[in-house]
Amino acid sequence: MTVDALTVEYWTRKGKIRAVEDMSFSLEKAETLGVVGESGSGKSTLGLSLIGLVPFPGRITKGKIILKDKEVLKLRKDDLRNLRGKEICYVFQDPMTSLNPVKKIGAHFVELIRTHEPQVTKQEALKRAKKLLKDVGIQPERLNDYPHQLSGGMRQRVMIGLAIALNPSIVVADEPTTALDVIVQAKILDLLNALRDAYGMALILITHDLSIVLQRSDRIMVMYAGHMVEYAPSIEIYSNPKHPYTQGLLKSIPNIELADQKLEAISGSPPDLLDLPKGCRFWPRCYCAFERCRMEAPPLITTGTEHFTRCFLYEEGRKA
């Protein structure tokens, strides 16, 4: 999949909010991409825009999304709907509220499978559902339960099961573990990776927690206030972070091995998207902002093989 100059705006009564601006990246087969950012950075909007479900009053105003040679945004409504659940699947953040409370788990699967493959019989669908539940680590008897009878972790597994049911090429997981406790978090993330290996699909992990994606993803994209500020393979991000924001994020991850670590938070708070600062969106919180940053917004600059940073520090001919 390729995304090119994607821009998503929310047209509210108070003004236009640019939640996502000028995003370009690509996703290879069976690759895991980590998208990291604070709340309000636009990462969820980005995820939703990939399947065309940006909530009202948002709309995609610019850009292209190309999946398997098809331009997603130009598709007819029905074609787009067919893509969802089949080619691109979404796992939502809050498992408590993402399942239909009056439908049994099994019914969720049957409905999904039969919507996209109408020729499949109910029994067939149920058989497949049982296998999927096994794959995600839930006992097949649970098919007959209602969502509220399952714990949060189990519900999230169900959501993942629904996401991989039709063998999609891409799975987008939006903060799949934020609503869960720490132990379950690790299990779910491992599950996602295992499934990725087993099914050969690409995975986009959206999270605010950099530590989660450092180990588990191939490439990482760091977002801030709607902009992609750094995009590189995760090893690079870990060993050679270029953007001041990324550096700040790394510094704020507690490291169990360091005895006397001082946790450093990034001062300030994310900007109000209705009232963005002129120039680089990060400069009010940047420890090394200079005159240029206040005036102009930096473009994405190549700072290494497959390593892109949006910061004037790395402009051609500048000494970092």
Added chain:
Amino acid sequence: MTLRTYIISRILLTIPMIFILLTTVFLILRVLPGDPVLLHFEKMENPAAMAAMRAQLGLDKPLWAQYFDYVVGIFRGDLGKSMQDYSPVAQQIFSAFPATLELAICSMIIAVLLGVFLGVESSKAYNKPKDQVIRVFGIVTYAIPVFFLGMILQLIFGVGLHWLPVGGRISPTMEPTGLNIGNLHFSTGLFTIDSLLEGNIYKFVLTLKYLLLPSLTLGLVLCGIFIRLTRSNMLETLRLDFVTAAKARGLKESTVTYSYALRNAFLPVLTMMGLQFAMLLAGAVLTETTFSWPGLGRYLVDRINFRDYTAIQGTVVVFGIFVSIVSLAIDLLYAYLDPRIRL
């Protein structure tokens, strides 16, 4: 609380409410006017006739005795005697009741179907012109006096276009007789069902023709509330995560709207049906009068014109009990259906 506790307590609550109802009606219609017989004769003094009537109706006994007779009578199904011919009020009410029941059910069905459908459409087109039009429609229909709407429909479809009958419930001699097998005879009093039981399609269609305008009138006036309720519930539900999640799985829009959002928004509609029932009956009185529909409402207006106070008392009591029972039934149904209360 568990379902069983709820059912029991709800039923228990109905009993004092019915008692209050009975007592209030008694106070208003028997005690307040002082002497209903006098009112009946409209102050035209005729002592002999009045005394005779009082004796016949048991109105010469002391007040507390009358109250006692009244309450006991109701439990035995005796609602007093008509001032017109001393025939039992209960019987007259009983024969007029099915017509009102049929009208009420049909009107409620129309109101709910129309209201919910328009409400759903309205919520899907949030803030677009379609939404505004539907909302305005809902508000305006509520402001229309139901009998005025009835008369307009009569004018257009009855007098103007001659498509539908202007009044009455069925043409004479065409009354459906219900199920007749040998010695077994069963009828519900609801012509729609009875004509089907009888197997007579012609009578069925005829019944519907007569039923259409009155129930449409009443249904239109009531649908506004359902439009608004459904719309606001749908707007809330459509925002919920599991709806977006369903869309993300690529489910068809009709599935998402009806199977997901509406299912969860439906229970409040049910409650509202119960609450609106009282309004329905009030509207039925006017509708029946407009369309000469031989139901309890028209009976009431009839008796009013005749100044038949005992009959009026009985009718009002029946209306009240009817509303209490329906409201109880709806509450119980709601408790049964809401899976959250059950578990």
Added chain:
Amino acid sequence: MLSHLLPGLASLAKRGLAGWLVIFGGILVSVVVVMTIVSPWIAPHDPSAINVGQPLSPPSSQFPFGTDDVGRDMLSRIISGGGIMLQVAILSVIVCLMIGVPLGLFSSHTGGVIDRFVSLIMDSVYAFPGLILAIAIALVLGRGVINMALSIAVVYVPSYFRVIRSQVLSIKEMPYVEAANAAGARKRTVLSRYILPNVVPSIAVVATVNFADAILTAAGLTFIGMGVPVNVPDWGWDLTNGRRLLPSGAWWVITFPGVMIILLALGFTLMGEGLSELLSPRLEQ
């Protein structure tokens, strides 16, 4: 007074659709009220005079709204016909306010058994079909403007009671009321200074809806023969009278009075809608 009115209107207009609803509804109502008041001067004919024109003649340039079965000019009857309804509505709202508001305040503030008991009675009345109850009371009281207003008032007192009670109960929990009570303020003071002002907006909403309902109920009572037995022009009366004339196709006798009733009820309803949205703004995206 006008100097206060205009800025008030301007601020309403700024509040978007809800504000416009209030304004529009208010205009509708005001037009009707004013029309009724000045009717003696602007009606082209005496609304009660018979045989002014050919009986049952359809709308024409001479009689824009046609004539009824005894030759009365419908236009004049329309202009003058709102009086009774407005009187009944205003009276019933006043009575409701005078009874329902204090009752609601008192009952919820006192709490305990009294509150439960009064609430039970109010709930019973509220659950009862309104028109039928009004009929019963009107039967007992007799006909006439005041009696009709009283009958309608009894039916709607529970609405005020419930709204006030729920408001009071929620306000009672608020810290500033607790503080006042702790400081030893008298019950009366707490009620009038703290609770009442916060309850007023909801009362306004209920009152506007009450107006609309009162008009419709008054029309209904007239329709079944329990109207005011005076020979003044009345839209409700025209509707009832026009019913007999339906088979002859004389649509104008009922259409115009009906439309007027709708406009008046609609005016109040719109005001109520607008007010309720202004006071409890819906979730805006």
